[in-house]
Amino acid sequence: MKIGVDLGGSHIAVGVISKRNTIIAKREKDIVEVQKIEDIKQYIVDNIKLLISQVLKDVGAPSLVISKIGIATPGKIKNNIIYDIYNLGIKEFKLAQILKEYYNVEVNVRNDAKCAALAEKKIGNLQNYDDSVFLCLGTGIGGATFINGRMLEYAKHIGSEYGHMIIKKDGLNCKCGNKGCFEKYASMKSLKNGVIDLLKLDENTSSEKILEILINKVNKNEEKVNNYIDEYIDNLLTGLSNIINIIEPEAICIGGSFVYYEKVLYTKLIEKINSRKYNCNIPEIVLAKLGNDAGMIGALL
Ligand SMILES: [Zn+2]
Incomplete structure (x- = not known):
């Protein structure tokens, strides 16, 4: 067992x-x-x-x-x-x-984003692609890369640290010691904190409440919220565009709490990415299938 x-x-x-x-x-x-x-x-x-x-x-x-x-x-x-x-x-x-x-018994430990990526590759929404990227958008941004059907595993380090790709010169300070990292602009934590700042909400406002605000857009704030979502998607697309040009994936699978925001974020992302030009084909952008269970399943693959 x-x-x-x-x-x-x-x-x-x-x-x-x-x-x-x-x-x-x-x-x-x-x-x-x-x-x-x-x-x-x-x-x-x-x-x-x-x-x-x-x-x-x-x-x-x-x-x-x-x-x-x-x-x-x-x-x-x-x-x-x-x-x-x-x-x-x-x-x-x-x-x-x-x-x-x-x-x-045998006990193996693996980084959670890599576990979720393996689970998506084996039984989730990345099964049909040889070259693909998995991104976990949560507190930070974790990632994994599959080339020719195999996940890139590095001899010494974690690798595929897309969250720390710099997308803004002299941008926000990141815990990694750099400034302007992708995860400071496109993680779900950055989205949540941005909405809290924008609407001057209590800093302990729950994720459920933020989601409700983004979906229902309380009338007087509708334009503000729309502009904020646009800016968030543009930042996300900057990171995705870098990944697309370097890795040329057939698909990018997005997991983490981003999947709960399908209606407000995913739809807009798809609209915007299809108007961009790349040297390769525009990859399929798919949402993770396995949700919160992907980590524990992937830890055993
Ligand atoms: Zn960083």
């Missing part, structure tokens, strides 16, 4: 994954107020063990039947060790080794 673990900046999800890469049982836990947790690594390990015991109970199986564990996580991975999960303040985490010792 395979166990998929999705470690996010604010939640942990654990699932039992079938041979056909579907989720048979799933349990989740929010990591609330990280700053109040004294030992975040121990907290994560304890909760993963707890969630694993719960999902195994859900499917009526004892722990001995685990054959493999796959972990999707933010940050960089070298030699199965996780480095730099900024949102959780973790610099180094030997999570795979800890779980391997405890369960005595």
